[in-house]
Amino acid sequence: MDADLRAPRIASKASLRWDAVRQKPILLYPEGVLILNPSAEAILSLCDGRRPVSEIVSELASRYGGDPVALETDVWNFLQELLDRGLLLCPDPKEK
Amino acid sequence: MPSTHAASTRLEKDAGKQPRALDLGFPFSLLCEVTFRCPLQCPYCSNPLGFAHALRDELDTAEWIRVLEEAAGLGVLQAHFSGGEPLLRKDLPEMIAAAHRFGLYANLSTGGTLLTSDLAHRLKEAGLGGFQLSIQDSRPESAEWAAGMRGSFAKKGEAARMARDAGLTLGINVVLHRQNLDRIEEIIALAESWGAERLELANSQYNGWALHNRRWLLPTRAQVERASEVASLAQERLRGKMEILFVIPDYYAAYPKACLHGWGRAFLTVSADGMVLPCQAAREITSLSFPNVREENLRDIWFHSAAFRRFRGTDWLPEPCQSCPRKEIDFGGCRCQAFLLTGDAGATDPACLLSPHHHRIEEALAEAETRETVSWSYRNPTESKRLSGVPCHPSAPSRAEPEPTP
Numbered sequence A: 001m002d003a004d005l006r007a008p009r010i011a012s013k014a015s016l017r018w019d020a021v022r023q024k025p026i027l028l029y030p031e032g033v034l035i036l037n038p039s040a041e042a043i044l045s046l047c048d049g050r051r052p053v054s055e056i057v058s059e060l061a062s063r064y065g066g067d068p069v070a071l072e073t074d075v076w077n078f079l080q081e082l083l084d085r086g087l088l089l090c091p092d093p094k095e096k
Numbered sequence B: 001m002p003s004t005h006a007a008s009t010r011l012e013k014d015a016g017k018q019p020r021a022l023d024l025g026f027p028f029s030l031l032c033e034v035t036f037r038c039p040l041q042c043p044y045c046s047n048p049l050g051f052a053h054a055l056r057d058e059l060d061t062a063e064w065i066r067v068l069e070e071a072a073g074l075g076v077l078q079a080h081f082s083g084g085e086p087l088l089r090k091d092l093p094e095m096i097a098a099a100h101r102f103g104l105y106a107n108l109s110t111g112g113t114l115l116t117s118d119l120a121h122r123l124k125e126a127g128l129g130g131f132q133l134s135i136q137d138s139r140p141e142s143a144e145w146a147a148g149m150r151g152s153f154a155k156k157g158e159a160a161r162m163a164r165d166a167g168l169t170l171g172i173n174v175v176l177h178r179q180n181l182d183r184i185e186e187i188i189a190l191a192e193s194w195g196a197e198r199l200e201l202a203n204s205q206y207n208g209w210a211l212h213n214r215r216w217l218l219p220t221r222a223q224v225e226r227a228s229e230v231a232s233l234a235q236e237r238l239r240g241k242m243e244i245l246f247v248i249p250d251y252y253a254a255y256p257k258a259c260l261h262g263w264g265r266a267f268l269t270v271s272a273d274g275m276v277l278p279c280q281a282a283r284e285i286t287s288l289s290f291p292n293v294r295e296e297n298l299r300d301i302w303f304h305s306a307a308f309r310r311f312r313g314t315d316w317l318p319e320p321c322q323s324c325p326r327k328e329i330d331f332g333g334c335r336c337q338a339f340l341l342t343g344d345a346g347a348t349d350p351a352c353l354l355s356p357h358h359h360r361i362e363e364a365l366a367e368a369e370t371r372e373t374v375s376w377s378y379r380n381p382t383e384s385k386r387l388s389g390v391p392c393h394p395s396a397p398s399r400a401e402p403e404p405t406p
């Protein structure tokens, strides 16, 4: 399976927001909250359920530069953590 | 149903890669104990032993809405509605809608017996996010025996279904103890079949009612070890399907838990009668006096009240904590447990191996290895009145007659 064709989106139980008190982006979900750093926010705001991971990576690479291969690993590590916890959904396009 | 959900709310500073975020000083999470009334009588209830004295003076709708607004302004991101049984409050949808309007993520902890399909939909429309259902055990007889309410088991099953049908995210919460720990496989299977996305297996925390009933609740070491193996295998097996959280009982751990990420650091509780507490169990610390939202606003309470400042940070810590490298991890453990077991809320948590009072824990554990018939109390207003005021000791006899083990 070519994982990069899958287009992740934020699960309905989680929400990406701006915390006005702390002046930071956050991801809120039933059991807690993630306080995001700028790169985590950039990744999550691209997870709209339409862009495949490969496109997210190239978008980030064009915005911030850097080695796309290393970037892809970082993005996947971050996404996988959220996928494991059900905060992100990543349907397999072949199942559609 | 208030159990350990507040303690298990994780603030994942690492994943957010902003390790200092916690130190900005604003609270993240508010526990709203909207009522102490409850149709169930769980003997490990996390409400204070003396809850019966605070049954009347409940904050009204407008007061709660003001509390939620003040909390949001103070940086709170999550509002957990709990009790007692929060569904007893007719204005619950209104309060949840207010939380939602103020940008708070609203969660509900309920025993579920009072849920209707209509109410589930109204809660969802009001903006409720997480729906956390407490269950007592995997089988109707033993579950209803622990809850002290006949017919409750089937009603909980119905509640799970109604919550999911309304589109709510279902979590199931079970307090584990000596009487149900051996059925942990069945409990996991039940949560799966009821469609939970998350199962919280929380070993009883021995404050309040659970301390009073400790002899009846405290498991043997073999029980805990076996259960934790079962839980970790199930975690693997159900990865991506149902998240399982297993909270190790601190009596069986070498070091205490970082209770609520530190006193007055991330969490606050507003009780049914408006009392504001750093932790829901803190009302039992009679050496401190706690502020009330009826007299002060939440911001002043959080930043300036003596009770919240008393154990904030690590400067107040006694030895052996002061020179211990773990002090930034666990902040010397639970203040409520320290008070209840040593009489000094500022002592090292006796659950810690290094505490000079650790023998109190060891004695309880040694007792747990023996078999004997013990008496225990249901959590209800009559017992509450009888037990509060008199010093609480786990070996004090109780008048509540236990039914035979099913």
Ligand code: SF4
Pocket: B001, B002, B003, B038, B039, B040, B041, B042, B044, B045, B046, B047, B083, B084, B085, B111, B134, B379
């Ligand atoms: S008696 Fe049981 S259901 Fe009721 S508040 Fe206490 S723990 Fe929750």
Ligand code: SF4
Pocket: B255, B256, B320, B321, B322, B324, B325, B326, B327, B328, B330, B331, B332, B333, B348, B349, B352, B353, B354, B355
């Ligand atoms: S001595 Fe204090 S800081 Fe060290 S592990 Fe024990 S409770 Fe924690």
